[in-house]
Amino acid sequence: MKIAVSAQGKDLDANVDPRFGRAPYFIIIDPDTMEYEAVDNKQSLNMPQGAGVQAAMTVINQNAEVLLTGNCGPKAFRAFKAANVDVITGVKGTVKEAVEKFKRGEYKIASAPSVRSHWS
Amino acid sequence: MIITIASGKGGTGKTTLSTNLATFLGKEAQLLDCDVEEPNAHLFLDIKWDEKQTVTAVIPEVDEEKCSHCGECGEICQFKAIAPLESTVLVFPELCHSCRGCFLVCPEDAIKEGSRELGVLETGHFNSTEFTHGRLRIGEAMAPPLIKKVKERIKPDKIAILDAPPGTSCPVVNTMMDSDYIVLVTEPTPFGLHDLKLAVGVTKKLGIPCGIVINRHGIGDNKVEQWAENQEIPVLLKIPFDRKVAEIYAEGKLLVEELPEWSGMMKDLITKIRKTVDR
Incomplete structure (x- = not known):
């Protein structure tokens, strides 16, 4: 199983980025082995709009089954639902702390986007 | 003038x-x-x-029967108004700029014209x-x-x-x-x-x-x-x-x-x- 964490840096000590679409990196990690890879979200950062959709595509294409992040908007949320990726919002601390908490089952899967669209 | x-x-x-x-x-x-x-x-x-x-503005509407999920439409869209996934294709009408790029690149001819209302045009005289x-x-x-x-x-x-x-x-x-x-x-x-x-x-x-x-x-x-x-x-x-x-x-x-x-x-x-x- 692979999970994705929106991160401000490239390793496990990096802080979780509260922004999903505009996070600089996604840490794609196997919580059982703690083996991970940092995926650059540069493509979304340069976009004037649609960053959330692009970032969701990036995460989905990494075959992650769960996303840990701060906030997730309605368009990215819709994409994750369609791709059967569970979204967990309100995540804070370092990537490592977040993954540990996830393993202990301390998070609840979000049933709705945590923030509104930038367009309405 | x-x-x-x-x-x-x-x-x-x-x-x-x-x-x-x-x-x-x-x-x-x-x-x-x-x-x-x-x-x-x-x-x-x-x-x-x-x-x-x-x-209205033209937006893509995807015929899922015809779609082969090749991903071409998502590649050409600079605004991420169309997001091809493995199982389905999502369209975000509010992000679409009506460039018709996805219509052109789709090899399966699976994209049809849909529309998004922009507003109304009113004419008269005084x-x-x-x-x-x-x-x-x-x-x-x-x-x-x-x-x-x-x-x-x-x-x-x-x-x-x-x-x-x-x-x-x-x-x-x-x-x-x-x-x-x-x-x-x-x-x-x-x-x-x-x-x-x-x-x-x-x-x-x-x-x-x-x-x-x-x-x-x-x-x-x-x-x-x-x-x-x-x-x-x-x-x-x-x-x-x-x-x-x-x-x-x-x-x-x-x-x-x-x-x-x-x-x-x-x-x-x-x-x-x-x-x-x-x-």
Whole structure:
């Protein structure tokens, strides 16, 4: 199983980025082995709009089954639902702390986007 | 001839000038309110409405039966309005710019034309002057496609007066494009001057001649005039700061119909514009 964490840096000590679409990196990690890879979200950062959709595509294409992040908007949320990726919002601390908490089952899967669209 | 009335700073008197100039010119003119996000010229005019139509933009609609999930549509879309997933293709209508790129690259011919409502286009007339404006649908973020529809109603044999939105962003640029002359309405204040400089910058990029109208002349300072002189941009008209003008405006009336000197002011203004455009 692979999970994705929106991160401000490239390793496990990096802080979780509260922004999903505009996070600089996604840490794609196997919580059982703690083996991970940092995926650059540069493509979304340069976009004037649609960053959330692009970032969701990036995460989905990494075959992650769960996303840990701060906030997730309605368009990215819709994409994750369609791709059967569970979204967990309100995540804070370092990537490592977040993954540990996830393993202990301390998070609840979000049933709705945590923030509104930038367009309405 | 197409004349755009723009400003930079909001609330300087674009609509006041547009409605009064168009009324003064009568059947020679047509007035087009291009501020589709907040059209207000009609409030000052006794308009007999002739036509109303809904304006839409083309968006992709995916035939899931035909789709092979190759991902080409998502690759070409610069706005991520279409997101191909393994199991389905998501369309985000509000992000689509109607470029039809996805229609062209789809190898399965699986993308059909859908539509998103942009707003309505309304036409009518007041006295013998033709009037057109657009009203953007609430929630719609893209004004330029509707502004372009309003501008399709421009008639080459008329003096088209275009009431522009405030600012210097895409809707303003789209309004100004193809104009023969741009009138920039400002006020003699630091805010007025700051935004005037930005607006003049846009007219220069577009290569369209411009002139300045100073409204509420007498308040603030003379820095707008000094700057205009340095830049060699003509000050076409100074509208004095006058309580009477504010009262007539607040009653929704037209200055050319209430104050005799306004006809002369409008005549002088159009003469100056004509001299530049005809040169």
